[in-house]
Amino acid sequence: MPTDTDTSSATDARHASKMAKKKAARDKIMATKSGEKGLIIVHTGPGKGKSSSGFGMILRCIAHGMPCAVVQFIKGAWDTGERRLLTENFGDLCQFHAMGEGFTWETQDRERDIAAARAGWEKAKELIRDPSIRMVLLDEINIALRYDYLDLAEVLEFLATEKPPLTHVVLTGRNAAEGLIEAADLVTEMTLVKHPFRSGIKGQPGVEF
Template structure:
C-alpha cells in the first residue's frame, strides 16, 4: 500500500509550485490586456447593491483625484450617507444632483416625475460630454427608462459621443436590452435573501 503521508514542507512546496504556474499564466494573460478606454457600466437586477457598488466606484475615483458627477433620477431629497459625505467633503471633485423627488408610488405625479427626469437628463448630458469629468453616475436612470420618462435611444446617443477616456455608470432595475448590448460592463445583482422580507426596515449605513 502506497504511503500517502506528506510533510508540511512537501505540502508547502506543492502549493508554491501550483501558485507559480498560476502566476505565470496570469502574467501571460495580462500581457495581452493593453487597451485603456472609458467604459459604459451597467448595474441592474433585483438584488440590493447596485447604487452601493456604483458609489464605491465614485469614492475610488475621488481618491484618485478624478473629477466626477452624480445625477440621481428617482431617489428623493432624503439625507443619505453618500450624498452628505460627498457634498460636505468632496464637492470640489464630485458634483451631486438629486433630481428625483422620490419613488413613483410616493410622488404619484407622473407629469412632475417626467419633468424632473428630463431636467436631470439635461444636466447629465453636460457632464457626460465634458472631457474634464472622468466618471459620471446616473443613479436609478434605468427606472426612468423603464417608465418611459426617457428614451433609451437618446441615452445611447449621448453615451456614444462621450469622451474616449471617461466612464459612465447607469444603475437601476430592468436595464433595457439596448443599453445592456451597448455597455462594456454589465453586472446583474441577484436577490437571494433580503431582511425587508423579515420585517427589517431600511437602516442608516446599509440602505442610505
C-alpha cells in the same frame, strides 16, 4: 516514516508550484491588455448593492484625484449618507445633483416624474460632455428608462456619439433595458438571495441609505 513537518513542507511546495503556474498564466494574459477607454458600466438586477457599487467607484475616483459627478434620478428627496459624505467632504472633486423627487408611487404624478427625469438627463449630458470629468454616475436611471420617462434610443445615441473617449458612465437600477446591456462594456446583475425587508425590517441608515 514522514513527519508532520515533512508533510507540511510537501504541501507548501505543491501550493507554491501551483501558484507559480497560475501567476505565469495570469501574467501572459495581462501582457496582451494595454488599451484604455471610457467604459459604459451597468449595475442592475433585483439584489441590493447597485447604487452602493456605483458610489464605491465614485470614491475610487476621488481617491485617485479624478473629477467625477453624480446625478440621482429617483432618490433626490432623501437625505442619504453618500450625499452627505460627498457634498460635505469632496465637493471639489465630485459634483452631486439630486434631481429626483422620490419613488414613482410617492409622487403619483407621471408628468412631474417625467419632468424630473428630463431635468436629470439634461444635467447628465452636460456633465458627460465635459472631458475633465472622468466618471459620471447616473443613479437609478434604469428606473426612469423602464417607465419611459426617458427615451432609451436617445440615451444610447448620446453615449455612442457624445461621450468623451476616456469618460466612464455608470448606470444603475433594476430592469436595465436589453439595448443598454448590449451597448455596455461592463454589466453586473445583483441577484437577490435574502433581504431583511421580507422579515419586516425597514431600511436602515448605513445599509440602505
